[in-house]
Amino acid sequence: MSEPIITFKNVSKTYILYKNDQARFKALFIKPKNPKTNKALNNVSFEIYRGESVGIVGDNGAGKSTLLKMITGVAFPDEGDIIVDGKVAALLELTAGFSLEMTGRENIYLKGYILGLEDDYIKEIEENIIEFAQLGDYIDQPVRTYSSGMKMRLGFAINVNIEPDVLVVDEALAVGDASFKRKCKDKIKEIMTNGTTVLYVSHSADSVREICPRSIYLRKGTVIFDGPTDETLKVYQDYKESQKAKKKK
Amino acid sequence: MFTSIFQEHRGFGKQIFLLAKNELIKTYKGAVIGPLWSVVKPAFTIFVYWFAFSVGIKALKAVKVHLNGMEHAAFSIDFFTFMFIGIVPWFFIQDQIVQGAKTLRNNRQFITKVKFPVSTILTYTGLSRLFVHIFLVAIMYVYVLFRIGPSWYNLQFFLYCPLMFIFFLALSWSTAPMSAFSKDFESLIVSVMSGVFWLSGIMYDSYSFTGGLKIAMLLNPINFFANGYRNCFLYHRAFFTYKTELVIFLVEFLAVFFLGIFNYNRLRKKLPDVL
Numbered sequence: 001m002s003e004p005i006i007t008f009k010n011v012s013k014t015y016i017l018y019k020n021d022q023a024r025f026k027a028l029f030i031k032p033k034n035p036k037t038n039k040a041l042n043n044v045s046f047e048i049y050r051g052e053s054v055g056i057v058g059d060n061g062a063g064k065s066t067l068l069k070m071i072t073g074v075a076f077p078d079e080g081d082i083i084v085d086g087k088v089a090a091l092l093e094l095t096a097g098f099s100l101e102m103t104g105r106e107n108i109y110l111k112g113y114i115l116g117l118e119d120d121y122i123k124e125i126e127e128n129i130i131e132f133a134q135l136g137d138y139i140d141q142p143v144r145t146y147s148s149g150m151k152m153r154l155g156f157a158i159n160v161n162i163e164p165d166v167l168v169v170d171e172a173l174a175v176g177d178a179s180f181k182r183k184c185k186d187k188i189k190e191i192m193t194n195g196t197t198v199l200y201v202s203h204s205a206d207s208v209r210e211i212c213p214r215s216i217y218l219r220k221g222t223v224i225f226d227g228p229t230d231e232t233l234k235v236y237q238d239y240k241e242s243q244k245a246k247k248k249k
Numbered sequence: 250m251f252t253s254i255f256q257e258h259r260g261f262g263k264q265i266f267l268l269a270k271n272e273l274i275k276t277y278k279g280a281v282i283g284p285l286w287s288v289v290k291p292a293f294t295i296f297v298y299w300f301a302f303s304v305g306i307k308a309l310k311a312v313k314v315h316l317n318g319m320e321h322a323a324f325s326i327d328f329f330t331f332m333f334i335g336i337v338p339w340f341f342i343q344d345q346i347v348q349g350a351k352t353l354r355n356n357r358q359f360i361t362k363v364k365f366p367v368s369t370i371l372t373y374t375g376l377s378r379l380f381v382h383i384f385l386v387a388i389m390y391v392y393v394l395f396r397i398g399p400s401w402y403n404l405q406f407f408l409y410c411p412l413m414f415i416f417f418l419a420l421s422w423s424t425a426p427m428s429a430f431s432k433d434f435e436s437l438i439v440s441v442m443s444g445v446f447w448l449s450g451i452m453y454d455s456y457s458f459t460g461g462l463k464i465a466m467l468l469n470p471i472n473f474f475a476n477g478y479r480n481c482f483l484y485h486r487a488f489f490t491y492k493t494e495l496v497i498f499l500v501e502f503l504a505v506f507f508l509g510i511f512n513y514n515r516l517r518k519k520l521p522d523v524l
Contacts, residue, residue, distance in 0.1 A: 015522055024523075025431040069521070073364035076518035090363075097363030101271035113264050114365060 004047035004085075005165060005197050006071060011080035013041040013066055013221075040066040041077070042221040050165075053198040055212035055229055057205070057236055062218040064201050068092065068168050071199065086165025086197075087115055091188075094155030100144040104135055104154055107143055111158050125161050132187075133157035134180075153180065160187050166197045205233050253514055254422065257366035265373045272377035287381045288388065291340050298336070299329050302452065330396055334482050335451045335475040337389050338409075341382040342417060342471055343442060345375060349421035350438045353429040357524040360429075367520065368513060371425055375418045379410075386410070393482045402485040409477040409488070416470065416502055422509030426516035430523050450475050456491075470505075473498040 017036040018024040026032065041063045048054050056064050069075035070082055072090045098107050108129055112122040130139050133153040135146075143151065160167070169188060192198050192211075202208050208215055208229060215232035217225040225235045258265070277283045352374045359365040386406070393403075428435035448469065449455070455466040455476065466472055473494060480486040489495055 021431065021433055025433040028427055028431055028434060074361065075521045088364075093362040096358045097365070099268060099271055101275045102267065106267065110264055110268075113261060114363070116260070 003050070004083075005050045006048040006085075006199075007081070007083040008044050008046050009081040009083075011041055011044045011070070011077045011082060012039070013063075013070070013075070013077050014039050039221050041070075043080075044218075044221070044223055045080075046216060046223065046226055048197060048199070050197055051195040052214060053192055053200065053212045055200045055202065055208035055215035055232075056218065057202065057208060057215055057232065058218035061220075063221040064218060066221075067218070068170070068199065068201060071166070072168060084166065087162060088166045088168065089159035089162055089164035090168040091156060091159055092168060092170050094159075095148055095151040098143045098151065098155070101142050103142055104133075104139040104146070105130075107154070108158055112162070115162060117162065125163075129154075129157045129161045132161060132183075149177075156184060160184075160191060164191075164196060166199065167191055168199045168201075170201045205237070209233065253517060254368045254510060257368045258372065261366055261369055265369055265376065268369075268373040269376035269380065272374055273380060276377070284384075287384060291336075291385060294340075295333060295336060298332060298452065302332070303328055330392075331454075331479070331483065332452060333389060333392065334479050337382075337385050338413060338474045338478050339446065339449070339451045339471070340385065341378060341413065342474065343446070344378050344381075345417040346420065346424070347439055347442050348378065349375060349417065350424040350428040350435055352421065353425045353520065354432075354435070354524065357429075361521050361524050367517060368422065371418060371421050375414065375421065379414050383410070390482070397483065400482075400485045402487070403481050405481045405488055406478070409474060409481065412502075413474050413477075416505060419502075419506045419509040423505075423512040426513055426520060429520055430516060445471065467494050467497050468501075470498055470501050 015038045016027070016032065017038055018027065018032075019036070023032060023035070027035075044063075044067070056067065058064055066075060068090070070077060071084060072088050072092070073084070097111075099110060102110065105126070108126055109119075109122055133139075133150075133156070135150060135154060138146065138150065143154070146154070167188070188198070198211070200208060200212050212229055214227065215229040216223060217232045217236050219239070224239075225232050273284070277286055282289070349371065352371055353360065353367070356370050356374075359370055360367055390403075424434075424438060428438065446452075449471040450466060450469075451471075455469070455472040456463075458466055476491075476494070477488065480488060480490070
């Protein structure tokens with residue numbers, strides 16, 4: 001374990017909930033006075049090292065998506081620092097982010113440029129992507145003509161074939177038919193054994209235990225526990241049960 | 250302060266052109282005459298204005314508007330030519346202001362779903378409108394060649410056109426994030442723009458006023474470009490002939506440019522949360 005690839009230092013993120021559209025308009029010019037807020041992340045700090053596989057568990061609204069969005073560079077923190085040292089591929093919104101009038105091939109290049117890749121490198125991985133996505137002649141058709149399954153396959157193929165340093169995976173991901181799903185799972189496992197850092201988000205304890213030795217448990221934007229998956233899941237399970245018990249009372 | 254917008258464009262030049270091309274395809278795909286629509290609509294608009302002012306209003310006789318403001322020019326020219334040359338940049342300006350403000354909201358999938366150099370969205374959509382504009386200018390220039398003839402002053406187009414593109418692009422650095430933030434702001438721009446046409450010297454000569462009104466006309470940057478295009482193709486006047494106008498415009502240009510950078514940087518990181 002060398003140096004950390006992802007560092008969160010006291011990261012906080014607050015969403016401002018505007019009362020109505022008027023308040024929103026006003027906020028363009030003047031800072032709103034004590035607005036209602038939702039603290040999505042509260043003073044979160046952790047380090048993830050190269051080659052680690054880390055699970056992130058927590059209930060809905062715990063801040064998991066916000067955290068992932070920050071790692072992928074879509075959202076930004078209000079306070080604190082985030083350092084991500086490498087290419088990030090995200091298996092989150094696979095059908096989004098294509099330019100619909102461009103062909104599949106042109107979209108591969110677009111994605112590549114966004115990630116800061118060079119022409120030569122993209123050319124190298126282009127064939128792998130096309131083969132993996134099983135698009136055949138469709139690769140030179142505009143993406144708007146694709147079915148949603150095809151778009152997903154292309155999105156997946158691009159993200160796993162750019163040789164990412166960090167791979168963000170949401171378990172709720174559904175990719176095409178059963179055989180392609182299996183292919184995806186195998187590919188993710190292959191990437192993991194190649195020493196890529198994987199962040200895995202899930203509700204299911206079993207799949208986290210299977211993939212990640214370490215897990216982070218988020219509750220209401222705060223890191224409750226960060227350690228070996230078995231221990232993390234125990235804390236999570238205990239909390240769930242205590243909540244259930246409370247409800248019964 | 251400069252960093253974000255310019256950094257986002259670095260190494261993305263080729264993609265911007267490709268995306269601009271695709272933006273054009275998106276606009277005109279599925280239509281039988283395709284890109285010709287970019288000519289038909291303005292042509293019809295020009296016809297309507299020409300009809301209303303040259304035929305309709307003249308028949309009324311009561312309204313004698315400032316159409317004769319051309320008389321102090323070196324030579325007198327018909328109203329149609331005067332209007333045509335001024336309205337071509339107007340089509341671009343109107344489109345760029347109204348559509349430019351809506352651009353980020355319309356392309357939200359690039360902001361909320363994936364990491365994307367957001368300011369380049371404004372550049373490539375603006376560029377696709379510039380292509381349409383250049384197409385229109387080419388048609389206009391054919392008319393100008395027959396009606397007025399060529400002149401070295403025509404070359405000033407290559408000064409005015411890029412300047413116009415940058416000015417209204419920089420304006421959208423402010424308006425687009427603000428419109429994404431608040432739909433009311435977007436509606437405000439759309440409403441205001443429907444009236445701005447009549448406040449600008451497209452149908453009349455903005456130089457033909459005196460006193461406070463003349464100064465008010467100089468403050469409107471749209472006049473700078475409408476008159477600028479007429480400087481190139483009609484008046485055959487150098488761009489620095491009216492120094493006051495030029496200086497006022499340059500001050501406005503700097504203000505819009507830096508305000509744009511300021512507003513973009515201020516709102517960029519909030520965009521994924523509000524869209």
